[in-house]
Amino acid sequence: MSRRWQSVLLDFGIGLYGAVLLYRIVWVHMVQDGEAPPVTPPELGFYAVAGLIVVGLGLYLRCTLGAWIRWRQELKQWQRICALHWGLTLLVLTIWAGWVITKVSPLDLLSAEGLRSAGRLFGALLSPEFSILDKALAAMVQTIYIALMATLFGLPPAVVLGFLAARNIMRGHPLTFAFYAFLRVLINFTRSVEPLIWAVVFSVWVGIGPFAGMLAMTVHTVAALTKLYSEQVESIDSGLVEAVESTGAHPVQVVWFGVVPQVVLPFLAFTIYRWDTNVRMATVIGVVGGGGIGTLLMQYQGLARWHEVGLIVLVIAAVVWIMDYLSARLREAIA
Amino acid sequence: MTFLELQNVRKIFPNGVVALQDVSLRVERGEFLAIIGLSGSGKSTLLRCINRLIEPSSGRILFEGVDVTHIRGEQLRQYRRRIGMIFQQFNIIERRTVLENVLVGALGRVSIWRSLVGAFPTEVVEEALHNLEIVGLADKATERVRMLSGGQKQRVAIARALMQRPEALLADEPVASLDPATSHSVMRYLEEINRQLGVTVICSLHFLSLVRRYARRVVALRAGSIVFEGAPAEITEEWFRYIYGDEAQEVEIR
Ligand SMILES: Nc1ncnc2c1ncn2[C@@H]1O[C@H](COP(=O)(O)OP(=O)(O)OP(=O)(O)O)[C@@H](O)[C@H]1O
Ligand SMILES: [Mg+2]
Numbered sequence: 001m002s003r004r005w006q007s008v009l010l011d012f013g014i015g016l017y018g019a020v021l022l023y024r025i026v027w028v029h030m031v032q033d034g035e036a037p038p039v040t041p042p043e044l045g046f047y048a049v050a051g052l053i054v055v056g057l058g059l060y061l062r063c064t065l066g067a068w069i070r071w072r073q074e075l076k077q078w079q080r081i082c083a084l085h086w087g088l089t090l091l092v093l094t095i096w097a098g099w100v101i102t103k104v105s106p107l108d109l110l111s112a113e114g115l116r117s118a119g120r121l122f123g124a125l126l127s128p129e130f131s132i133l134d135k136a137l138a139a140m141v142q143t144i145y146i147a148l149m150a151t152l153f154g155l156p157p158a159v160v161l162g163f164l165a166a167r168n169i170m171r172g173h174p175l176t177f178a179f180y181a182f183l184r185v186l187i188n189f190t191r192s193v194e195p196l197i198w199a200v201v202f203s204v205w206v207g208i209g210p211f212a213g214m215l216a217m218t219v220h221t222v223a224a225l226t227k228l229y230s231e232q233v234e235s236i237d238s239g240l241v242e243a244v245e246s247t248g249a250h251p252v253q254v255v256w257f258g259v260v261p262q263v264v265l266p267f268l269a270f271t272i273y274r275w276d277t278n279v280r281m282a283t284v285i286g287v288v289g290g291g292g293i294g295t296l297l298m299q300y301q302g303l304a305r306w307h308e309v310g311l312i313v314l315v316i317a318a319v320v321w322i323m324d325y326l327s328a329r330l331r332e333a334i335a
Numbered sequence: 336m337t338f339l340e341l342q343n344v345r346k347i348f349p350n351g352v353v354a355l356q357d358v359s360l361r362v363e364r365g366e367f368l369a370i371i372g373l374s375g376s377g378k379s380t381l382l383r384c385i386n387r388l389i390e391p392s393s394g395r396i397l398f399e400g401v402d403v404t405h406i407r408g409e410q411l412r413q414y415r416r417r418i419g420m421i422f423q424q425f426n427i428i429e430r431r432t433v434l435e436n437v438l439v440g441a442l443g444r445v446s447i448w449r450s451l452v453g454a455f456p457t458e459v460v461e462e463a464l465h466n467l468e469i470v471g472l473a474d475k476a477t478e479r480v481r482m483l484s485g486g487q488k489q490r491v492a493i494a495r496a497l498m499q500r501p502e503a504l505l506a507d508e509p510v511a512s513l514d515p516a517t518s519h520s521v522m523r524y525l526e527e528i529n530r531q532l533g534v535t536v537i538c539s540l541h542f543l544s545l546v547r548r549y550a551r552r553v554v555a556l557r558a559g560s561i562v563f564e565g566a567p568a569e570i571t572e573e574w575f576r577y578i579y580g581d582e583a584q585e586v587e588i589r
Binding site for chain 2: 237239240242243244245246247248249250252253256257261265
């Protein structure tokens with residue numbers, strides 16, 4: 001897209017966004033203090049007009065952000081200052097809107113009663129109840145194994161897909177290239193859906209529990225590892241590949257002797273890193289019913305037994321720290 | 336019948352670069368042919384066209400009278416097996432042993448499954464050890480390639496090419512990243528393979544002194560065309576300036 005259209009679109013967007021903020025947040029929410037009414041066509045028209053006005057200002061007076069990116073060098077002093085003010089106004093409005101939408105309330109944060117409960121809670125967390133240590137460790141082991149299974153199940157498909165999602169392997173033929181493009185879209189979509197959401201999907205499918213959590217993480221692991229693996233495959237040195245090709249080797253042999261030696265160690269490093277990530281994710285997924293330490297945490301939290309919760313948090317922190325350390329050392333050792 | 340013949344070979348890359356234009360060349364069996372020319376003149380492209388790492392845009396390549404310009408699949412692999420290739424950057428597997436690297440040269444005649452599990456037939460392994468002897472690396476067979484010097488790496492690559500029992504050997508600036516003494520040692524192995532085993536050698540080189548010392552015939556490329564063809568001794572001062580440009584000065588490598 002040309003710079004000209006970028007600048008026009010930017011101005012239009014700014015005008016529209018500013019109008020929405022001003023009307024929806026400032027007028028309806030703050031001044032009238034009412035429930036947000038449904039959006040009506042005239043309202044949309046009003047937003048569009050606001051956008052067009054800013055576009056007009058940008059094109060004729062050259063005093064908007066769009067004008068700034070388009071004519072950067074040639075602008076006069078006052079035009080720049082004006083553009084800067086557009087930006088600042090927008091920023092202030094955005095923070096204000098964010099404040100309102102998030103229901104930020106310093107009063108709640110600092111109320112006497114709130115502070116007292118928080119104090120009790122932190123006190124309890126700091127004096128963990130060690131009598132449930134065996135129970136917590138058992139749940140933690142379950143979490144680690146859920147993460148391990150997800151990593152192991154995700155590994156084989158990710159290795160295969162890692163090659164099929166690498167541009168340099170697939171670009172030879174239009175058909176393989178189409179498959180590559182399709183795979184890329186699929187992988188990016190799968191990866192962009194958080195494991196927590198996959199856990200919700202699978203808990204509907206196979207019922208709530210460790211199995212759903214593991215499936216969710218497996219899916220996300222396949223997508224994440226495929227992306228990392230394929231980038232590694234794409235960055236290999238083509239010299240070795242050509243050398244193996246030139247011996248008259250079969251394409252399967254070319255991959256095995258020309259590509260694989262260059263990627264095994266990075267693949268291994270990514271996989272270890274992923275297991276480490278999965279342990280942390282498994283904890284979170286456990287919170288929504290995926291089993292293991294997260295579920296235990298939720299149970300005690302529901303009973304408001306904060307000393308037990310304190311112990312569980314302690315166990316999680318220790319294990320995450322140890323995994324983190326071990327995986328970093330392991331990756332260092334093979335690098 | 337001519338061993339290898341290029342007829343009006345042209346190569347235009349997808350980005351529009353004309354790397355070779357109308358190159359015609361005959362190579363006889365057993366020759367030691369040098370290819371010279373400035374960086375970017377098309378030496379690598381020419382060599383890669385010969386073993387079809389690159390497919391020419393037009394023209395024909397005949398190997399023992401058979402047209403190999405557009406062959407594909409198994410036919411292409413059969414053809415490539417008859418021609419070994421070594422590279423400036425060696426292109427060997429750094430993390431594997433010398434022997435494992437040499438065995439890569441035999442992939443074409445070992446079944447896929449055997450090669451994937453690393454179960455090469457005994458006679459193939461013996462041949463690999465024999466080829467390591469030829470390049471003077473018999474005692475390094477089990478060492479990791481990473482530990483070797485540049486000259487030794489290139490000799491591993493030569494041994495790998497020999498595993499193909501090649502009829503021809505393409506060498507793309509085989510000594511460009513080596514020091515002068517090592518360069519000569521590697522070039523002498525190529526010479527020996529050419530003389531003793533009768534392998535045709537086509538070798539691109541940067542130093543005219545190496546060309547004079549090892550090649551029996553020279554082809555010079557300039558902007559993708561052959562501008563000189565003859566014996567090394569025939570490259571006079573004028574020719575030198577024509578091939579390499581007026582600014583160039585000849586450097587000796589002893
Ligand atoms: N894959 C490619 N795609 C596009 N252009 C290429 C490609 N390979 C080579 N070229 C271009 O073709 C021309 C000839 O390149 P070539 O590598 O054959 O030259 P060379 O004589 O081997 O040079 P050098 O001495 O630097 O290796 C150069 O202009 C190069 O930029
Ligand atoms: Mg080159």
